[in-house]
Amino acid sequence: MSTPGRGLHGRVLDSLGPAITAGEYPPGSVLRTDELAQHFAVSRSVMREAVRVLESMHLVESRRRVGVTVRPKAAWNLYDPQVIRWRLAGADRPHQLRSLTVLRSAIEPVAAGLAAKHATAEQCAELTECALGMVANSRGHKLEGYLVHDMAFHRVILVASGNEMFARLGDVVAEVLAGRTHHEVMFEDPDPAAVTLHVQVAEAVREGDAARAEQLTREITVGALQELDILAP
Amino acid sequence: MSTPGRGLHGRVLDSLGPAITAGEYPPGSVLRTDELAQHFAVSRSVMREAVRVLESMHLVESRRRVGVTVRPKAAWNLYDPQVIRWRLAGADRPHQLRSLTVLRSAIEPVAAGLAAKHATAEQCAELTECALGMVANSRGHKLEGYLVHDMAFHRVILVASGNEMFARLGDVVAEVLAGRTHHEVMFEDPDPAAVTLHVQVAEAVREGDAARAEQLTREITVGALQELDILAP
DNA sequence: GTGACATATAAGTCTGACTTTTTGGGTCTG
């Protein structure tokens, strides 16, 4: 997927990051740079670079005379794509997927409303193309093809919103959608109602109908919440 | 505010980070580790650690035989609190503040709705206390006191939502609120209507009325958008 | 008990030598 093993320090991170985010080292645990370097069979300089990165993600804190202490989850940079990936690969994947789906349900409707106002002709075309791709793959065990167009659809919406913060969530949404298809309960074929909603959102955006685009997208996200039994009855 | 100068590499970052996020080095610019180390009068190891951190924020990419190239803004980790702070300190502060306010307008109403369902008795008490604090500081040039309670109020809402992703936006919202008070147009005293809305949100959350909490918070964020002339007329 | 002081510890820093990857160019060949 991303960039595995871009140097020695990267491989150390691929090992330490998931371990920490999985709670293998409980908050307050103290690690020593030297010991870690030995354990991973790398030099201290490499180990230090890895620790610096973990520190920039607020996963750990390095203090003199103390060592490298693991910080509580409340301090972690949960929006760091790397951290998201590590956590999605770990044990609390379901919990993580729920949090992100709720986040989606807040963001995407607003983004769709903005997209209806700001989308370029080109983006509208892309959107329609994605929706058609979803329709074409909505029947007959074509989950992978469906997923590709679904991810592209939502990414275009987020980018077309014109808000840089929304646009940056494209990767997160893609992860959630992929996670749902690959690891969670996903019925043989997608819900036809959901497919229709996507087509209608593309329409609404094309016509510049912000309120309708927002409302329709809200229905999509409500469906996503229901799939995970998040909505209270 | 945060942690200034936690070591040499930190001071290098405090200098390089703002420069890059300000666009001082346009995307594609190539930096050399050795030259940078000389320029900042630090050793290569320190410089390398700084570069690693910038790399983890996707601000730059380090490749052999090429150097450290600045990545386009679309790749940046815009949710990294450090990046947010750097950008808020730079030239495009107004633009940044707008993006974040739109983000707030999407998140906070949903968070308030969830808070109405999940808030503990203690959190309800905190919320009421914050609202009262806002009322007490709403008249007579007590902007600083008002700001403190305003920041606390929104932080409690985000945490009480029970969603970890929302909770992590507490710092961002605080930055936005502080920015509005300190650098942007802020009238002598806060809008009385906004103060009332906060009190009502606290009420709604206490009573577990999710729909009302969400709607009232939406009105608050609409006000914030209007202050920045974001809403189309 | 309290405060000043000594000490051990682990991170922080610097330096210099060496390795590895990559790219751009130059050369050879068809």
Next chain:
DNA sequence: CAGACCCAAAAAGTCAGACTTATATGTCAC
């Protein structure tokens, strides 16, 4: 002239070792 191929330079990457600095903690006098 085009394409394949090889070489050398360049820059990041890695390592080892010596030294510096901050600081938690224990000790001792008062």
